[in-house]
């Protein structure tokens with residue numbers, strides 16, 4: 001067990017969980033109103049799993065993620081305005097409007113990018129761990145991926161190379177028990193965390209992934225191990241997404257039954273942690289309500305920033321492909 | 337100047353790059369034991385001076401498992417966070433194992449993240465075509481990657497270019513794929529043993545001429561030069577241009593060379609459809625149509641897989657004879673015993689595979 005974090009850290013955990021919740025609730029609304037184009041996946045219900053992991057990292061540490069993408073950079077401390085602007089496709093977006101919801105990245109806080117290709121960013125985080133090791137800068141890298149991604153081959157190539165090179169990498173499986181409509185147990189042989197044994201690394205299963213401190217504890221242990229040059233850890237966190245796979249998605253089949261849903265929705269990580277903070281005397285209910293209100297104001301501000309931001313100039317489509325070459329639209333055939 | 341082979345020049349460039357910058361590391365299968373000949377000294381023995389493992393240590397010489405997907409992705413991730421890796425993927429056919437990482441991560445991350453990422457990483461691979469290695473090891477896959485914006489594509493055809501282009505590739509803050517032709521490994525010439533860079537995107541004129549222009553790629557370049565020299569004996573004056581890098585492509589250089597003579601033959605060892613020759617031909621048709629005196633002709637590998645038997649394989653690639661025939665045809669002369677119209681050629685022994693060192 002790692003030490004109980006101090007008051008500021010505990011409150012910051014709650015703040016970041018609420019940030020994710022309010023941000024995603026707002027994004028969901030904006031999708032319904034047609035204000036956000038494209039596909040959006042929320043982390044509502046999974047906030048403890050996200051924040052327990054990101055808060056165990058420092059800002060300098062690296063992180064990659066997946067399509068369920070907003071929580072990761074928010075959890076890592078990214079400001080909300082440029083994230084929201086990115087979802088809408090504004091020029092002030094964190095990726096200048098070229099990434100969108102699926103591909104958020106904020107390098108300033110170590111967020112190296114979310115991948116729309118399931119599993120594909122795991123090798124990138126592994127490489128960030130390699131650079132940390134070669135340069136000896138003491139950083140660690142964490143790869144978020146789902147239970148669905150846990151069946152991609154690149155995970156096992158990555159775990160093997162991270163194991164054999166003792167890279168400071170944490171493989172963090174967000175087991176929300178479904179990959180879109182597919183229940184994990186129907187496509188997953190054995191227990192995901194147990195797969196670590198095959199690579200000679202610890203495999204930890206956090207059964208109650210709605211408890212932010214349980215996740216924080218497991219990931220902190222993995223981070224300490226990585227920083228001590230003892231190599232990677234696989235952490236599987238069992239959690240649940242409260243919303244549909246993506247916003248606005250309507251499937252004809254009810255692949256998650258109502259009882260199961262109700263049981264998990266009752267385990268709201270934000271409510272649970274609020275009660276815990278009050279119980280421990282860390283803050284009063286009133287103080288925590290104020291904290292939630294402050295976060296709501298942050299989200300309002302992010303939306304205002306987004307609304308006031310211009311769309312990018314069309315020429316931006318031709319930028320950032322290479323570091324040293326302006327694109328040549330004429331030769332590229334785009335403007336002919 | 338020192339006489340260097342194509343392979344030796346690559347090794348020299350890697351050594352220079354490793355010595356010049358601590359952030360450069362080498363990642364690949366069997367690089368510790370110098371199996372592919374670019375991570376060792378002048379001799380074969382480990383103990384001899386120049387062994388990379390001894391010079392640079394295990395931290396920077398990264399011998400990998402056979403896991404191309406994570407090799408490519410981890411090199412990309414390392415490049416995004418402060419290293420400048422050179423990845424040796426050995427055979428270019430193995431790039432397909434890492435296609436997702438190349439296309440979805442390496443090529444897209446800088447763009448998709450609005451310029452936040454820079455990706456200074458070099459992926460070297462060798463095209464073992466022409467060496468009776470069969471369909472699984474004989475690919476020339478550079479055109480596939482030309483279709484992926486965000487990658488730079490390099491195809492050196494001489495020892496001095498192999499050295500200078502590799503140094504420029506390591507300096508680049510963007511991902512560079514270098515396709516090396518094994519049939520050129522044994523080629524030797526005087527190479528500057530000092531550090532120099534050959535800029536990406538600048539082609540090279542190997543022969544100047546007035547009657548026709550050959551634009552040739554990779555292993556077809558020495559064949560094009562041989563064709564030009566043979567044609568000179570017949571009084572046909574041929575310009576030979578090697579773009580050297582396919583992305584960025586020296587479009588001006590190609591168009592000028594082609595417009596100069598008005599007759600264009602493009603020689604490319606890749607499969608014909610959507611090859612480098614397709615793009616070069618299309619550019620000429622788009623931009624200098626009025627200056628062309630006749631149809632553009634292409635000499636490529638036909639759209640068939642590569643067979644094992646020497647009796648079958650040799651005929652498939654552009655060679656000096658089929659290239660010369662295409663030039664004669666463009667000048668309205670009869671061909672010498674080949675049917676170049678479909679890029680299909682008859683057997684020819686102008687490529688002596690025995691000169692190529694085994695890996």
Ligand SMILES: Cc1ncc(C[n+]2csc(CCOP(=O)(O)OP(=O)(O)O)c2C)c(N)n1
Pocket residue numbers: 067068116117118119145146147148149150174176178179180245
């Ligand atoms: C390589 C790839 N295959 C399929 C998809 C389509 N897809 C997007 S999300 C998803 C489910 C992913 O499930 P999981 O990894 O458990 O993440 P979760 O959505 O549950 O967070 C699928 C099948 C994809 N984006 N990429």
Ligand SMILES: [Mg+2]
Pocket residue numbers: 146147148174175176177178179180
């Ligand atoms: Mg899932």
